[in-house]
Amino acid sequence: MLGHSSHATSIAHHLLTWARQLRNSRKSACLAVLGSMYIYMFGVTPAIAAVHPFISSATTNFSLTEPTITITGGYFGSITPGVTLDGAILVVTSYTQTEVTALLPANIRPGSYDLVLTNFALELQASLAVTIGSVGPEGPAGPAGAAGPAGPTGASGPQGSSGPAGPQGATGPQGLTWQGAWNISATYAQNAAVSYNGSSYISLIANNTSNEPDTAPTAWSLIANVGSTGVAGPAGATGASGPQGPAGPAGPQGATGATGAMGLTGASGPQGPQGVAGPTGATGPQGLNWRGSWNISATYNLNDAVGYNGSSYISLIPSNTANEPDTATADWSLVASVGAAGPAGAAGATGATGATGPQGPAGPAGPQGATGATGAMGLTGAMGPQGPQGAAGATGATGATGPQGLIWSGAWNNSTQYALNDAVGYNGSTYISLANNNTGYTPGSAPTQWGLVASVGSTGATGATGATGATGPAGATGPQGATGATGAAGPAGSNGATGPQGPQGVPGISNLYFTAPNSNGTPTTITSNNAFFTMATLTLPAGNYLISSRIVAANDGAGDVEVVCEIAGSNITPTYAQADLLPDNNTVGIWLATLPIQVVASLPSSTAVTLQCEAAPGPLTLFMYYPQITAIPVTSYTQQ
Secondary structure, eight states, X not given: OOOHHXXXXXXXXXXXXXXXXXXXXXXXXXXXXXXXXXXXXXXXXXXXXXXXXXXXXXXXXXXXXXXXXXXXXXXOOSSOOEEEETTEEEOEEEXXXXXXXXXOOTTOOSEEEEEEEEETTXXXXXXXXXXXXXXXXXXXXXXXXOOOOOOOOOOOOOOOOOOOOOOXXXXXOOOOEEEEEOXXXXXXXXXXXXXXXXXXXXXXXXXXXXXXXXXXXXXXXXXXXXXXXXXXXXXXXXXXXXXXXXXXXXXXXOOOOOOOOOOOOXXXXXXXXXXXXXXXXXXXXXXXXXXXXXXXXOEEOTTEEEEETTEEEEEOSSSEESOOXXXXXXXXXXXXXXXXXXXXOOOOOOOOOOOOOSSSOOOOOOOOOOOOOOOOOOOOOOXXXXXXXXXXXXXXXXXXXXXXXXXXXXXXOTTOOBOTTEEEEETXXXXXXXXXXXXXXXXXXXXXXXXXXXXXXXXXXXXXXXXXXXXXXXXXXXXXXXXXXXXXXXXXXXXXXXXXXOOOOOOXXXXXXEOOOOTTOXXXXXXXXXXXXXXXXXXXXXXXXXXEEEEEEEEOSSSOEXXXXXXXXXXXXXXXXXXXXXXXXXXXXXXXXXEEEEEEEEESSOEEEEEEEXXXXXXXXXXXXXXXXXXXXXXXXXXX
């Protein structure tokens, strides 16, 4: 449990920290005496915790009415930390464990400062030398940076556990029926789906014949679009000007033409002979129900599919309204993704320097050659082999045979067994199962097991070289350089005139009120929750005061505890400190915390000031050590 010497060390460390923070507030003389008194009473030096706060950076913001400094780092504490700049205390406006924002003095001058942050819970400090100065005028814009490469595709998430079987539902609407590549002479039924020029489409009408999918929007709806062309690359740098001479050489040769487009996908093989008709089967499961482009005000059912920003998605829930498909992953699953943008084009080469000639005007540089023509489209792939004969249908219960639609099964999993017409996503493309008991066959490399529904967009061609970007703005003024070596001593000057009388200094502290510390280590125990217990009382005469208190809380119970302490009294605004404590684990940790509080008050008459604490939830065994209240009289104070 708690040792007397460790808590005496904590109190001494708190007092020394407080004295250091107020060093420049003209109260250092009294506080230094008080700090020396505590070190003499306890005979210890401050302890060092296992985890130390650190500051990684600090930034200022002078665009606000009250300028601020934002400090980033770690282990800043669960209660308000203290922040000083060359010893001057700053007002903290917000804080987390990794970021603290405080107000800067309104009249702060540019220069170098010592920034110190104090974690009161850990009783430790972090410091950083910072330079605060005005930023120079904005410079010309810098050159545009090259576009970054596309990030890798994220890994598929784990398959969720199967839910309990629900009651049998009514026969669902007919889903998407995959028909392979579009054929101008074929007749397609409503909800039949085809591929055309790398994109996939679904038929919106029955008896759909000779309507080209990409030009007949009333007959076909786009499911997944082929990838878009890459963005244009940045412009090459302008070549250096040669010295004055004869007419310049001809311009550089034009860039090589872009690679030709990929050849068309080979036609699907002829359909195998129809299997022997089986007896009437059970009603087929509901397939994907295409609903066209996503509408924020529409309500979608389970297995409804929509197009959004070039990709297609399938609804995972009923009554699906106003859930944006690309961000609501619990409500929508990606069926086919839009293609990634192509990489940026390379920078143009620098022009050669002209040869020196007799004096005369410089000839203009020849124009750059035109970009070469796009390569011819590749040949159409060979026709696939004929499919195997279908197996005889299984005997089902009496009833009409439901049309089998595409059954969306999410991302492909190597260990999952897929049935005929199950559809999956793999590497950005969508595939449909061509066989039952389909396990362990990778889509894209098993054409007899999987048919391509929608291909991931191909990478766009390299964009043309763009123009050189303008020069970027000048960076902020760098930190002040190190002080140079001391020069040689000059001759002694004559004595100057006596300076004017300086202003009257701030009066020193005339009195200090404080409660006698509980130095024998006997704590006050809190055993009931949601009730304030008085820890210390200090009676003050009428006047203006800076009132501070400290108390150490230790959780000796079996559960987590939240402890809250406050300074209270007539004409005093209640001011709180709070800490969350874990159970005692017999080591230094966050089962023990020091709660500091500070408030300014104007008392019209003699007032009893109390330090009181409460905790929750119960049952509790909370020990409160070394409570103390200190009050410093002040002539006046100004609230800002």
